[in-house]
Every structure is written in C-alpha cells, then in structure tokens.
Amino acid sequence: MLALRSILARTCCIILTFVWSELLLASSAAAERPSLEYQVKASLLFNFLSYIEWPADAFTDDSVDLFLCVVGSDPFGVALEAVDGELVRGRRLTVLRLAAMESPESARCNAVFFSASASENVAHTLPYLRRRPVLTVSDQLGFLAQGGMIEFLITDKKVRFRVRPEAAKRARLALSSHLLRLAESVITD
C-alpha cells in the first residue's frame, strides 16, 4: 500500500515538475531569442563595420580590439553574441553592453548602437561624440536629424537604413560607396 502510494507520488511529482518546467522554459526561451527583425539588424550592424574606415589614431595600436557598444537595454541578445570575437578589419570584435554613455567604459567604443530605451541618452551624447571617430547607429526615429550617422527603419516589412555621410565625415570616418549605394536614402546636410 505504502509502496503504491510512493510510486504514485513520485510519478505525480515528476509529471508536475516537467509540465511546469516546460511552461517556464518555453516562455523564457521565447523571450531570449531575438526577433527576426533584431537578428537582421544585428547582422547589418556587424556588416557595417567592414565598410567603414577608422582614422589611424582611433586605435592605440594594431593589437587593440574593435569595440562595438550597445547602449541601453540590449534588443539583440544572442544575435550579437554570435559575432563577438569575430575578426573585422584585422581586429577582434568585442561587444560591450552599457547602460548609458556616461559609463567610463564608453571611452573604448569604436561603434555605438543606441537602443530604443536610450533615447534620452542620444540627445546629450551625440554632440559630445561628434568629433570623435565613433560610428553611431540607432533605430530611433529621427536619429539622423539629431546628428546620428546610420538609422534603421522598416520599409515594406524589410529592414533598411539611412545614412548621413557628413556626420561620419565630421568624425573622420570614411564610409564605403558600397554602403551608400545600399542605403535606402542618403541624407545630405
């Protein structure tokens, strides 16, 4: 009798934990995997790095990593982890996640992506970044108008981007003509 009850209890316990763990996992895994939109944006962001030439003084020496910073809450999740450590323009790529540009680590950034949650940060950071050789990208509406270099937008259900070459020029970054050709539009000052 006792044995039967313990078998029953054991079975119930196993079934219950499985059901609950599946429920919990399914929801957490779904949250961790970035949407296709942000996978595409992550891949585009990674691609941009190959089409941009930084001035020599942007790096202290040839062995220094290329730092890509995500400012604000990170929408890319594992999508950017896939390229962390890849070689870009002969340098190892390191992805940094920063709460805001005020963080001291931001001095190392060579490229910055401002996530939607960092919209206030953009307004007072961009003027300060203007003359530093740092690529600035965001999907915030009106990012170019505020002085940003590349802005993602969705057109016809696809991720496209707009470029403002003068902003890059001020920061002494050279954008390849290939990048400009693929842009949805090129905004001139």
Place this chain on the structure above:
Amino acid sequence: MARLPLLRAFLLSAVLQCLYASAVDAEEAALDIDIAHTSIEDLINIEVTTVLRRGEPYFRSPAAVSVLTGEQIRRSGALTVPEALRLLPGVSVSRIDANKWAVSIRGFNSRTVSKLLVLVDGRSVYNQLFAGVFWEAQDVLLDDVDRIEVIRGPGGSLWGANAVNGVINIITKTAQDTQGGLFSGGGGNEEHGFAHARYGWQPSEQWAIRTYAKYLNRDEGYLHDREEHDRYEIFRSGFRADRTAEEQQSTLLGEFYFGDAGEPFNDGGQEVGLSGGSLLGRLQWTTEKAASELQAYYDYYRYDSRALVEDRHTFDVELDRRWQYLPNHSLYWALNYRITTDDILPGPVIAVVPRARTDNRVTTSLQEEWAIVPERLSLIVGTKLGYNDYTGIEVQPNVRIAYTPSDRHTFWGAISRAIRAPSRLEDDIIVPDTLQGNKDFHSEELLAYELGYRARLWEEVSFEIASFVYDQENLVSIDEGKVGNNIHGDAYGGEIAVNYVPTPWLRFNGSYSYVQLDLKLDPDGADRAQVVRQDEADPEHQFVLQTSIDFAENWELDVGARYVDRLSSRDVPSYTAAHFHLAWDVSRQLQVSLVGENLLDAHHFEQSGGLATQVERSLYARLRWRY
C-alpha cells in the same frame, strides 16, 4: 519513511529537468540567419514582419480575430473598404450597385444590416438612423491603412455599442510612417478614374503630419431590362498629425468628404448627395503599470436623398485605462459619453417623427484580465453597462478563456451577452398606411457561445477555426405595419482560415465560412416574410482563395477567387468570381499595375431588389509613385 522516496524523486526530476533545460536552450537559441556571414544585399531583402509574425499578438486572444494588413490590401487591388473586406473569413460582402454595399458578419446581410461596430481610427461610423453603415460614404485612403482588424462575434467589453455580430476596426498608419509623397492613380472600363495623393512631413522632431486626398469615379452597374442610375463619384481629403514623446502620444485627425451616389427613384434616377466631416483628438499616455487614453471627436454628415434628408451632428468622448495592479492581473475600464442630434427632412413617402431629436448614450466597461499562467492560460471577465435614451440601462457581460499549451496552439472559448439598441427609424419612422415605428421597441438580444482553435502547425502554416452558436431574442419584425420585436431563433456556423507560406516569395491564403440561421416567429408576431428574408439573407457557404507570388526581383502577381453560395430569400444564384493583380516595380519610386476583377462572367447579381444592378467584369491600370 514515505517522505524519502518522494524527495529522491524530486531530486531526480530536478536533475532531468536541468538536462532537458540545456537541451531546449541550445535548440531555442538557433537563429534564423547567419549573423556573421549574410551580406547587406540579402539582409535588406528579408521580410522581418511576415503576416504570421505580425499576427502574433492575436495568437493568444480569446476571440475570432482576423487581420488584413495594408500590404494585403494593396495587393488585392481593392479601391474601397468593402472590396478589401471580401478577403476576410466570415465577412459577407455583396455589392448592391456601383455605390451601395451590404456587409455583414454571421447573418442578416442587407443594405440596412445593423449589429456591426465599424471604427475608422477610433471613430465609430455606423449611423444612428438604422444602426448600420452607409458604406458609400465611409472610406479611407487604402494606401495609408496599417491594418483592418475584424472580430467576428460580440467582441466583449473592450468594444463599444453595436458590437453584436462583429467589429470592423480600420487603423491607419501614423504620420511618422507615411512620410514623403505618394501619388496613385489610374482607370479602366468600370473604374472611370481614381486618384490618391498624400504628402507627409515632419515640422519638428516630435511632430509628424500627413495630408491626403482621394477621388473615385465609378461606372454604373448593368441591367438588361432597365436603365441603370448607380453612378458613383466621391472626393475626400484630410490630415493626420502625430506627436510622439516618451510615454506619451497625441493624435489629431480631420477629414471631410462630398460626393454623389446615384440610385433609381420614381421610374427615373436621382443623385444622392453625400457629405460630411469629422475631427478627432486622442491622447495616450503610459506609465510602468498603466496605459490610458482620452479621445474625443465631432462628426457631421448629411445624407441628401429625395426620399429623406438626414443631417446629424455627433460628439463622442471616451476615457479608458488598463492598469496592471498585480503582476498577473490587469483591470480595464472605459467611460464613454455620446450625444447625437439630428434633423430628418421627410420625403414624399417616408417621414420620421419627431423631425429633430437629440439622444444621449453612456457606456461604461469594466474588465478583469487574469493571466493564471502567464502566456499560457488567461481568463477575462467583464461587462459593459450602458444607458441609452431608448431603452434605459443595459448590461452586457462576457467571460472568455484562452489556453495556449505551447507557442504553437491556442484554444479559446467565450460566452457573451450583447444587445443592439434601437435605432432612430425603429422608434420614429412613419410610412403612411404601410409602416409605423414603435416607441416600445426593445433592444435586440444575443447570447453567444463561441469556441475556437488557432495553430501554427509549422513555421510555414498557420490555421484557425472558430465556431459559434447564437441564441437571439427580440429581433426586429414588422407586424401588420408596426415595428416589433417578434422574431427569435438560433444561428450557428464557423469559419476556417489557412495561411501557407512555403517560401518568402509565395503565399497562399484560404478560408471557408459557414452560417446557418433558424429564425422563428413569436406567438404574437405576424411577419413571416421577414423571418424568411432574414433567415436566408446570407450565403450558407463561402470560400476565398488567394495566392501571392513575387518573381523576377520586382514583379508581384496575386490571383484569387471566391465562391459565394446562393441567397435563397433574394433569388440570387451562387457565383464564383476571380481577380488578379499584377505589379511591376519600375524603380524604387514607381510601380505600375494591372488589376482584373470579376473575370469569370460578363456580369452577375450579388444582391436583388429595386436598387440592385449587376457587377461587371472590370479591368484597370494603376500607377503608383512615391518620393
């Protein structure tokens, strides 16, 4: 002693669970694209918001919801809203003549079909006259439509008055999403000419504005024994301004329209003058735990026919708020007040007495949303509590449950009560010796039982089935010349929709709808004709099939067909209609397209009666230029 094996079992299952968890993690982390090795050229051509993904918020909703996206509307070739609605499951659309439409959901198809709530950007456009929609006067610039959501069934406490058999919610894009210029125009054998123009700009960082205009001129239908009088010409223009700031959004919308819709009158024809305008303001603000909205609008229209001239002013204000007061509990409430005042000039036959009338209506809603298991099991309990000048206080409760065992399946069920409040005509119409309104007319009542299932069987296939049983009381009847409530009865049916996307450039949509009414006369009723008329007003079976193909980089082809069963009570035989849309993107700015409609026969009736004309085969060309 008995505790020990239990503990061991628990530990064992915990270990297994961890192993299982890591396996699931690895599987789930797989990405759709190779982040490091996909070229920019490929990336900018990936559709990131497919219909499937876009529909995701609806996936767990406990109601029969279908969504038509702006892209689907553009590719359907539709030039007016009712034409676009033909693509949706469970919506019965019949063209009465070149300008008049009968649009219904789950029964009672006719020009004066009531029981539907139709919203254009939050503004309700069904009229107070017969609680239905003059579709010839209600239209939008389809190029600027973000989506049309259709809810079949009472929809629940979220939706306002008249949401009995369904809700049609037309939502246009924000001004931020419609920047730049757009011109689209064309013509054909039936579409004598149409032109849409829009220009959007951003005067400041936070504000965006668009203005637009739309013109349509449509040929008459066809009659073999009489002259047709159903010419249609309409112009509308308006604007939308949006201000987006952190946690706060303001919207201002304005529009006016005027046009002529012809119809037969006393052995000749007459032009019915349509005109109107509206102004709407909306403020939305969100905090961490709550989302609130305040909206107010003013609407005016004039329906100028020799049978009757109606002028109506409506002012409507609504405040609503959704508040997450506990982690898994949200409370939604809404408060709506509407005042409408009219002046109805009698014609030679119809009079409405009193000629002018002002009506007040207050609707409140309260709804509790409980996520029993977040994202898996949810329960909604709510009610509408309303007051109107015709029938006083009305209570409309509903309870809904949705169970989503995995991200691929949702089962839902709902029980709701809904009423359709009396319209002005039911109360006050007088047609000497023929028809007399009834001051004691009650609301039409519905008790609806609904069950549904949604599945994303594979990444490529999604499937949806909804079924309903309606118990209806106090339906409108005309007993010996007097408006009454002497019809009752059941309705049942369902809709199946399938969406299959084998590759990004090929999409199939199909749906089947079934509806059956079984109406009966109350013991003191006399209107047997009306019972038959309403009973068989809708096609019992309806199929819609649509295929979309993208080919050769910049070509689009859409081919579709629909089968509509006969309307027994109206002597309209069943018909099959086919259409196509072929478009070529000449450049990123310019698109040219060719659209063919009703291809399978030269002409056919979709409705019968004095107003009806036949729908003819139509072919038109279109040019679409964006800058």
